[in-house]
Amino acid sequence: MSVVARFEIRHTQFLNHLGEPTQPLPDFARDPDNLIPYYRAMVLTRTYDAKAVALQRTGQLGTVGSSLGQEAIGTVVGSVMQREDVFLPTYREAGAQIARGVTMTELLRYWSGDERGSDYRGPRQDFPVCITIAAQCAHAVGVAYALKLRKEPRVAVTMMGDGATSKGDFYESLNMAGTWHLPVVFVIANNQWAISVPRSVQSAAETLAQKAVAAGIPGEQVDGNDVVALRYVFDQALQRARSGDGPTLIEALSYRLTDHTTADDARRYRDPEDVSRHWAMEPVARLRNYLVLQKVWGKDDEEKLIAECNERVQAAVNEYLATPPPPPGAMFEHLYATLPAALAWQRDAAASGKIHG
Amino acid sequence: MAEITLVEAVNLALAGEMERDPSVLVLGEDVGADGGVFRATLGLLGRFGKERVIDTPLAEASIAGISIGMAAQGLKPVAEIQFSGFVYPALDHIVNHASRLRHRTCGRLTCPMVLRTPCGAGIHAPEHHSESVETFFAHVPGLRVVIPSSPARAYGLLLAAIRDPDPVIFLEPTRAYRLFKQEVDDNGQALPLDVCFLNREGSDATIVSWGAMLHEVQIAAARLADEGIMAEVIDVATLKPLDMPTILESVAKTGRCVIVHEASRTGGFGAEIAASIAEHGLLSLLAPVQRVAAPDCVVPLPKLEHYFMPDVDQIVAAVRKTLEFA
Numbered sequence: 001m002s003v004v005a006r007f008e009i010r011h012t013q014f015l016n017h018l019g020e021p022t023q024p025l026p027d028f029a030r031d032p033d034n035l036i037p038y039y040r041a042m043v044l045t046r047t048y049d050a051k052a053v054a055l056q057r058t059g060q061l062g063t064v065g066s067s068l069g070q071e072a073i074g075t076v077v078g079s080v081m082q083r084e085d086v087f088l089p090t091y092r093e094a095g096a097q098i099a100r101g102v103t104m105t106e107l108l109r110y111w112s113g114d115e116r117g118s119d120y121r122g123p124r125q126d127f128p129v130c131i132t133i134a135a136q137c138a139h140a141v142g143v144a145y146a147l148k149l150r151k152e153p154r155v156a157v158t159m160m161g162d163g164a165t166s167k168g169d170f171y172e173s174l175n176m177a178g179t180w181h182l183p184v185v186f187v188i189a190n191n192q193w194a195i196s197v198p199r200s201v202q203s204a205a206e207t208l209a210q211k212a213v214a215a216g217i218p219g220e221q222v223d224g225n226d227v228v229a230l231r232y233v234f235d236q237a238l239q240r241a242r243s244g245d246g247p248t249l250i251e252a253l254s255y256r257l258t259d260h261t262t263a264d265d266a267r268r269y270r271d272p273e274d275v276s277r278h279w280a281m282e283p284v285a286r287l288r289n290y291l292v293l294q295k296v297w298g299k300d301d302e303e304k305l306i307a308e309c310n311e312r313v314q315a316a317v318n319e320y321l322a323t324p325p326p327p328p329g330a331m332f333e334h335l336y337a338t339l340p341a342a343l344a345w346q347r348d349a350a351a352s353g354k355i356h357g
Numbered sequence: 358m359a360e361i362t363l364v365e366a367v368n369l370a371l372a373g374e375m376e377r378d379p380s381v382l383v384l385g386e387d388v389g390a391d392g393g394v395f396r397a398t399l400g401l402l403g404r405f406g407k408e409r410v411i412d413t414p415l416a417e418a419s420i421a422g423i424s425i426g427m428a429a430q431g432l433k434p435v436a437e438i439q440f441s442g443f444v445y446p447a448l449d450h451i452v453n454h455a456s457r458l459r460h461r462t463c464g465r466l467t468c469p470m471v472l473r474t475p476c477g478a479g480i481h482a483p484e485h486h487s488e489s490v491e492t493f494f495a496h497v498p499g500l501r502v503v504i505p506s507s508p509a510r511a512y513g514l515l516l517a518a519i520r521d522p523d524p525v526i527f528l529e530p531t532r533a534y535r536l537f538k539q540e541v542d543d544n545g546q547a548l549p550l551d552v553c554f555l556n557r558e559g560s561d562a563t564i565v566s567w568g569a570m571l572h573e574v575q576i577a578a579a580r581l582a583d584e585g586i587m588a589e590v591i592d593v594a595t596l597k598p599l600d601m602p603t604i605l606e607s608v609a610k611t612g613r614c615v616i617v618h619e620a621s622r623t624g625g626f627g628a629e630i631a632a633s634i635a636e637h638g639l640l641s642l643l644a645p646v647q648r649v650a651a652p653d654c655v656v657p658l659p660k661l662e663h664y665f666m667p668d669v670d671q672i673v674a675a676v677r678k679t680l681e682f683a
Contacts, residue, residue, distance in 0.1 A: 115461050118461050118465070119463035119464075124465060127429070132449065135449065135453065135454060138425070139425050142427040142429070142434075143427070145426070146427050149409075168416075168418060169419065172416040172418060172422075175416070176413065176414055334460045335460050336459070336523050337459070337522040342551065342601065343598060
């Protein structure tokens, strides 16, 4: 008997849960000022998520999922991608979308149940959030195929949760991306929970990153609450993709500190002590501790930032709340490039309010 | 002008459109070196190269899924699902994403893809190779569902499907692939989508059908004509969106309607047509609408397939029944 394949999965961390370096930081992080934009973006995301939940609780927004506890992943992904790259998100990535240039007003419109919220003014080629699990992985492979066919130095980046790695679409997509050597990066935001199902029930694999091995592509694990590690690993993956060296799977380890969505009550299925334990590792305090240790961040900065984030979020809320509802005829707009004649009477009935005519 | 089969017409349309439009590509299982298991993509790999004639890994869901990503980026993917019974994993992407990408982004992203698959029974194929799947897709807003019945229609409708800015499910009747030849002019001219075609004029009864069943319908109409019964024959061609005005106009003239399809009866697309006639043309009917359809059983393996397929006798009998009513 001989061994025909071996693999190992790297785990990268630069800042421990207290925000202390565990090894020399990479070049981009040598100047701690360079990390402040990530901190600001994470705080904005947390402020937005909290406001979205509050709006839902007061009947002013539909069901929405918060990224509380995993803000670092989306923030880094959205910030480090080039503008001309294409992002294909799942539904818990407000931070990444905001960093990509999707406005908070657009996000609130979408989560209030208004399709116009997905007509992003900024990143015109980014996909809308994918509600069905892991389907966006296949779409990302198709996007990446087109980018490669046209020889454009652009990358498709898709994000998914740990639950998505159990789906066929996930495996099929890694496999196709590998066989065609496509410019695509798959980022798993492993927050340990797929609604009520913990990571341990999701898969017997030691890591989710190793699922890349069977597809013949690089897979690595990173501390998903460590902005420095995330940027370090994601930079390399983007670089590989952009220079024609193919896809990468990144498993970013984090923890969902809140309910799955506003329609969920996580107290029904998980131990509050487990949640408390993970509060000690969350990404926002971790980076703040580091910045404070480096003496580039202080109480005044913090207060000013919080006030600024509150103001920006409130401005988006005001704009969102002032949005007139779509007219009923909008159900037929953009259904086809040109509405088929057979549907004209239904559209007219809907437009006049007599939808069931 | 050459006489060619339906599958050759598919090939001709694909090759011509790939030549004219560099954004068109084909993908699927065995579409490259093998030229497709039915040879619909024969010769395309040599002409257009492996970047545009893509042998995919064996994964139907993702064949549909990646087509959506390609289409959103402005390519025009023509994906082949090898057999209709294998299309179900692709339904998720077609129903949840392809059909609604334009709508949910207010036209920012679009999905000009074609999903081709052979469909229907009657060629003694193994299990899962003989399904009639048109109704699954015809129920989905945002899609077009097209089934050609002849080489010329296959050529013109496939060109139209590829050029259409929205997703089109293009169902190719396997039984008709090599059933007969027809002169097809490779002139690059598309046929209109969203319209029914009048295959034969008549005044006594309207027979509405699509796909391979048109073959039996035409024979039935000819036999009826020998008896002096003039049946009008309509090839629906595009099931969604459905051109009811053409059907209603014919029924208003004949007062009788027989709908013929190879898919099983309950919830088949014939029910939609019959319901629309009841809603909009009831008073022009001189007899109840009749359906000739496959029974509500699993598509049998080849030993019993013959009994499953609607045949000429059944069609003739159904037309007679409408004539004998009251």
